[in-house]
Amino acid sequence: MSDTSKSVPQEQLPSQELHPPPMPVINLGHLSLDDPTARSRVVNDIAKSCRDLGYFQVINHGISQSVMDGAVEAASEFFKLPSEIKEEYASDDIRQPVRYDTSSKDGISMSRAFLKHYAHPLCDWLQYWPQQPPIYRQAVSSLKREYMEKYAVEVRMVALKLMEAILEGLGIGKEYMHEKFEEGLQLLSVNCYPKVSQSDTTIGLAAHSDYGLLTILLTSCPGLEVVDRSSNSWKVVQQLPHALHVHIGDHMEILSNGQIKTVVHRAVLNPQEARISIASIHGFALHEKVSSAKELVDEENPQKYKESSFNDFLEHLTANMDNMQRNFLESLRI
Ligand SMILES: O=C(O)CCC(=O)C(=O)O
Ligand SMILES: [Fe+2]
Numbered sequence: 001m002s003d004t005s006k007s008v009p010q011e012q013l014p015s016q017e018l019h020p021p022p023m024p025v026i027n028l029g030h031l032s033l034d035d036p037t038a039r040s041r042v043v044n045d046i047a048k049s050c051r052d053l054g055y056f057q058v059i060n061h062g063i064s065q066s067v068m069d070g071a072v073e074a075a076s077e078f079f080k081l082p083s084e085i086k087e088e089y090a091s092d093d094i095r096q097p098v099r100y101d102t103s104s105k106d107g108i109s110m111s112r113a114f115l116k117h118y119a120h121p122l123c124d125w126l127q128y129w130p131q132q133p134p135i136y137r138q139a140v141s142s143l144k145r146e147y148m149e150k151y152a153v154e155v156r157m158v159a160l161k162l163m164e165a166i167l168e169g170l171g172i173g174k175e176y177m178h179e180k181f182e183e184g185l186q187l188l189s190v191n192c193y194p195k196v197s198q199s200d201t202t203i204g205l206a207a208h209s210d211y212g213l214l215t216i217l218l219t220s221c222p223g224l225e226v227v228d229r230s231s232n233s234w235k236v237v238q239q240l241p242h243a244l245h246v247h248i249g250d251h252m253e254i255l256s257n258g259q260i261k262t263v264v265h266r267a268v269l270n271p272q273e274a275r276i277s278i279a280s281i282h283g284f285a286l287h288e289k290v291s292s293a294k295e296l297v298d299e300e301n302p303q304k305y306k307e308s309s310f311n312d313f314l315e316h317l318t319a320n321m322d323n324m325q326r327n328f329l330e331s332l333r334i
Contacts, residue, residue, distance in 0.1 A: 024049040029060035047169025054263035055247040071151035077133040079192040097128040108206040119152040120186035189279040205267040210249040212283030227264040257292035
């Protein structure tokens with residue numbers, strides 16, 4: 001899904017409710033407790049958030065604040081590098097293992113610079129990651145700073161835990177397709193948005209949904225908005241200390257045969273400061289097809305989508321680069 005306008009039309013402004021509905025916040029620590037009742041309560045809470053909203057936040061996720069800060073700092077320092085260094089990673093080919101861009105060729109990057117690179121299996125991809133700034137790939141231990149690599153590994157552990165809980169909540173068992181997810185891909189989309197300037201551009205990244213199974217988002221300050229399905233309006237996402245934001249991607253909608261829906265979201269520019277966000281997108285391996293779980297397909301609930309892989313998505317994107325209304329999920333609806 002995409003929207004090419006650069007400022008937010010009045011009717012699309014997020015509603016300024018006096019008491020906005022609170023974002024579901026899941027305490028992930030309870031998943032690992034040796035207490036089946038606590039675990040099933042968390043699984044149910046996650047299932048409810050997935051079905052009703054498609055997004056939630058997690059606390060007690062096991063990633064320390066210093067690792068989160070280190071990843072944001074590494075990203076921020078990368079974007080401060082001279083253009084000629086960043087341009088070394090520029091490419092129009094979306095299949096490149098690392099890709100830097102600043103323009104809206106993708107139809108949705110209205111005012112964002114991004115660096116995208118794969119992160120799992122790390123041994124295959126690390127060689128392509130930026131060499132600079134040094135903290136992108138190495139801990140500068142004398143300064144007690146952490147780095148992107150550590151964050152990538154730890155956020156994947158959170159994704160594995162969440163995936164198990166979501167599958168359990170769908171009633172198809174936490175081990176369902178476990179190997180495919182374990183061997184699956186992780187793509188980091190590292191984004192940098194300027195602060196609002198005098199110009200009327202207020203949208204950094206226009207409305208879209210993510211294509212993997214799930215996305216875990218770390219942000220340096222507020223700016224994320226999601227479409228609330230019940231009111232079909234934009235909602236500002238609150239920024240809780242030490243929380244990570246989670247949302248459902250297109251492939252999860254397919255796997256759940258529509259029981260869980262992908263989330264349309266966008267990033268608006270922050271009036272106070274430039275903003276960094278790191279979206280960690282998790283899915284099956286590039287060529288692995290995702291299809292609706294057969295346990296969730298019956299006479300009453302026929303299969304709603306054709307199967308597809310991440311690779312199919314990349315092909316769809318390449319073939320529809322000029323088509324701003326492209327929508328991968330729509331193209332798969334039966
Ligand atoms: O910057 C944000 O808050 C959202 C980023 C995002 O949606 C993406 O990278 O896909
Ligand atoms: Fe996104």
